[in-house]
Amino acid sequence: MATISALADAVDALVHDGAEIALEGLGASIPVAAAHAILRRRPRDITLVGTAPGPAGDQLVGAGCVTRLVFARLDPALHRIRDALVAGWPAPLEIEEHTQAGMAARYVAGASGLPFATVRDGYAGTDLAAVTNAATVRCPFTGEELTALPALRPDLAVVHAQRADRAGNVQLGGVPGLRKEAVLAARKALVTVEEVVDELEPEHGAVVLPAFAVTRIAVVPAGPERHPGADPCDDGVDLAWAAVSGDRNRFTTWLEGIRA
Amino acid sequence: MSDQMLVTAARLLGDGEVCVAGCGPARRAARLARATHAPGLTVLGDDGTVDGVPAATAGAAEFAAYWLQGGRVDVGLLAADQVDAFGNVNTTVLGEYDEPTARLSGAGAAAEIATGAGRVVVLLPHRLSAFVERVDFVTAPGALTGPLDRAQVGLRGAGPVAVVTDLGVLRPDPATAELVLTEVHPGVSVDRVRAETGWPLEVADEVGVTAPPTAAEVAALRAG
Numbered sequence: 001m002a003t004i005s006a007l008a009d010a011v012d013a014l015v016h017d018g019a020e021i022a023l024e025g026l027g028a029s030i031p032v033a034a035a036h037a038i039l040r041r042r043p044r045d046i047t048l049v050g051t052a053p054g055p056a057g058d059q060l061v062g063a064g065c066v067t068r069l070v071f072a073r074l075d076p077a078l079h080r081i082r083d084a085l086v087a088g089w090p091a092p093l094e095i096e097e098h099t100q101a102g103m104a105a106r107y108v109a110g111a112s113g114l115p116f117a118t119v120r121d122g123y124a125g126t127d128l129a130a131v132t133n134a135a136t137v138r139c140p141f142t143g144e145e146l147t148a149l150p151a152l153r154p155d156l157a158v159v160h161a162q163r164a165d166r167a168g169n170v171q172l173g174g175v176p177g178l179r180k181e182a183v184l185a186a187r188k189a190l191v192t193v194e195e196v197v198d199e200l201e202p203e204h205g206a207v208v209l210p211a212f213a214v215t216r217i218a219v220v221p222a223g224p225e226r227h228p229g230a231d232p233c234d235d236g237v238d239l240a241w242a243a244v245s246g247d248r249n250r251f252t253t254w255l256e257g258i259r260a
Numbered sequence: 261m262s263d264q265m266l267v268t269a270a271r272l273l274g275d276g277e278v279c280v281a282g283c284g285p286a287r288r289a290a291r292l293a294r295a296t297h298a299p300g301l302t303v304l305g306d307d308g309t310v311d312g313v314p315a316a317t318a319g320a321a322e323f324a325a326y327w328l329q330g331g332r333v334d335v336g337l338l339a340a341d342q343v344d345a346f347g348n349v350n351t352t353v354l355g356e357y358d359e360p361t362a363r364l365s366g367a368g369a370a371a372e373i374a375t376g377a378g379r380v381v382v383l384l385p386h387r388l389s390a391f392v393e394r395v396d397f398v399t400a401p402g403a404l405t406g407p408l409d410r411a412q413v414g415l416r417g418a419g420p421v422a423v424v425t426d427l428g429v430l431r432p433d434p435a436t437a438e439l440v441l442t443e444v445h446p447g448v449s450v451d452r453v454r455a456e457t458g459w460p461l462e463v464a465d466e467v468g469v470t471a472p473p474t475a476a477e478v479a480a481l482r483a484g
Contacts, residue, residue, distance in 0.1 A: 051320065052368075073368040082363045097352075099367040100306060101324030108321055120329050121375040125401035125413040128367060131357050145414065175309060178320045 002168025002191075002211045007218035010190050011037040014156050014216060022049040022107075022154040023056050024182040029174045030054045031160040033220035034192050036258050038158075039063050049154050051103040051178050053081065055241040059258075061093060062251050068094040070152075072103045077242035080251060089248065097132050099123070102149050104178055109151035110185030116148045123147040157186035160220070161209075164193045165200045168211030173203070180207050188215040194222040262426035263481055264445045265383065266292055267473040269337065269424040272381050276300040277334040280327070280373050285383050286337035288481070295480035304333065306369035324369060328376035331416070336377030338370055338420075340384040342395050345438050345459045347402025347420035349374065349382060350395035357397060367399050374400035379421045386425035386456045393459040403437035427453045429470065433462065443468040 005013075015021065015038055025031055035056035047068040050057045052075060060066050062080030074081055084093035098106070105117035118137060123129040124147060137148040159182060162173030170191050172179055183189040191214050200208065244254045266285060270293040273279055279301055281290035290303040294311070303311050304327055306320070327333055341364050342350035351370055355361035374380050382402075384390055402420045403409060410419055423430040428444035440462040441453055446469055454461050473481075 071366065073366045074363065075365065085363045086360060097366060099324075099371050100320060100369045101328070101372045104321035104324060119324075121415075122324070122367070122371040125375065125398070125404060125410070125415050126367075126371050127357070127398045128352070128371065176320065181321050 002164070002170075002214035002217050004164070004166070004168065004196060004217045004219070007033060007037045007192065007220060008040070010216040010218045011041050014188055014190050015041050015043050016155075017043050018045045019043070019155040020047040020049060020153075022152070022157040022182040022186055023053065023060075023159075024051060024157065024178045025159050026052060026054070026175050026177045029160050029172075029177060029179065030056050031158050031192055032056060034158045034160065034190060034218075035059055038065070039255065039258055042259075049103075049152060049182075051100055053078065055238055055245070057081065058241070058245055059255070062090070062245070063255055064090040066093065067091070068096065070096045070098070070103075072098050072100040075238075077238050077245060079242070079245040079247075083248070097128065098134075098149070099128070102134075102147075103152070104181060106149050106152040107178055107181035107185040109149075110153040111181060114151055116150055118146045118148055120144075120146055123149075152185050154182070154186040155188065157182040157189045158192075159183060159189070160192045162193065162206065163195045163197055163200065164191065164217050165197055168214055168217055169200060170209040170211075170214055170217065171200050171203060172207045172209065176207060180209065183209055184213060189213065190216045190218070192218050192220045195219065262385070263473050263478060264470065265385070265424055265426045266481060267477045268429060268443075268445070268470050269381055269383050269422075270296065270298075270477070272422055272424070273298050273301055273335060273337075278302045278304065278327075278332060279335050279337065280304045280306065280333050280369070280377055281337040282306050282339060282368060282370070282373075284339050286339045289337055289383065291484070292477065292480050295483070296477055306373075324372045324376075328369070328372045331376065333373075333377045334379070336373035336380045336417075338373055338380055338382050338400060340382050340390075340400075340423075341365075342390050342392060343382055343384060343423055344392050344395045344402070346405060347382065347423060347432055347437075347439055348395045348398045348404065349400040349402060349420075350397045352397040352399045354396055370400035374402070374419060375415045375417055377417050379418045382420050382423040384423070384425060386427040386453065388456050388458055391457045391459075403432060407435065407437040409437075427456065428467075430461075438462060440464050441467060443470050445470050446472050
């Protein structure tokens with residue numbers, strides 16, 4: 001059952017050196033506050049799993065917390081990840097690259113207790129198949145050759161959601177991304193929310209994660225105000241973060257500020 | 261991104277079709293089509309949105325599995341960083357994969373779109389550095405290396421039917437699968453397109469000229 005606690009306590013309890021941690025969420029649902037709390041905890045040797053790692057993933061890589069990144073898309077503003085890949089700063093970064101759908105299928109397999117996922121598209125005919133963790137499998141019924149991908153079972157999933165009730169049920173809200181899949185695939189889950197209410201109002205399209213699927217809930221301030229219903233494309237490129245991320249010294253100063 | 265490029269791409273989308281468009285120029289072109297000649301176009305985003313609105317039935321997991329792999333998408337719009345003579349798209353790396361000179365955005369949903377959508381329209385500015393004989397990395401398959409390759413690998417959709425740039429439109433030759441220049445934008449010469457293409461570009465016997473953006477199209481673009 002989900003426990004509601006302070007964010008720093010939740011991170012202390014759940015984030016360990018060497019852990020495989022999934023961060024999911026797009027736009028206003030990026031777990032920004034949780035990423036900062038993880039930076040303060042200074043874990044080492046993390047395998048970071050994130051379909052589109054975003055600024056949160058960029059920060060953890062730039063801080064040297066991550067040795068391995070599993071991902072499908074890098075937004076243009078993520079200079080810390082690129083610096084690690086091209087120049088090895090602050091440390092070399094191992095990658096395992098997939099497609100977005102491949103990541104989704106891997107989470108779904110993990111959440112479903114299956115050892116692997118099958119997909120038809122995304123790997124066949126590309127150069128990705130040869131450089132990532134993928135295999136082919138023959139369908140026992142039709143004989144078709146399909147791509148097999150190992151299930152994802154992260155030690156911890158970290159996502160941001162709109163609100164929870166006091167029992168720990170979580171209403172995700174916003175653009176879904178792969179938050180639900182990551183939480184259900186992971187062994188433990190930390191969900192930050194903007195408010196805790198007595199009772200969740202049913203809301204169209206807002207996925208509810210039951211309390212038994214969540215380990216910890218922490219209340220954090222809402223992210224920057226966004227026009228309701230805004231196309232998430234509109235803030236796909238975080239210009240403010242790009243400026244910090246684009247310069248090693250500015251990033252280092254920023255990181256000291258977060259950790260102060 | 262040039263208005264002419266977005267307008268030309270938008271015109272290739274039909275009213276009533278189901279379209280997939282990632283963020284950036286692809287989504288702008290799709291929105292433009294909806295705002296002008298194709299009000300019945302459905303625009304699926306790879307972020308789990310339908311017509312820009314988050315939809316519980318279109319989460320990122322459902323998006324690829326049910327819509328693309330399930331064969332429900334008529335046309336995909338793909339923004340490319342690099343494209344080659346067979347319409348293969350690279351959005352992964354420049355240079356070697358293990359020691360890249362530039363790290364691009366990665367696959368996202370590009371490969372599933374290039375495979376699962378009925379047909380694909382590729383979008384990118386026409387520059388010599390981006391129009392190469394062979395892409396550094398095949399992120400999203402075009403015709404691979406010839407007209408029979410897609411079927412041999414088991415890719416279902418037709419693949420890229422047009423590459424729309426800020427200079428004109430290239431389409432694959434049905435016999436060879438190699439891209440041919442079929443249209444230029446107003447005021448653009450064939451020589452200029454050749455000069456910005458990194459392989460000996462085939463040119464159609466009669467090269468058309470695209471229609472400039474209409475007032476309605478420009479207004480729709482400005483409105484977002």
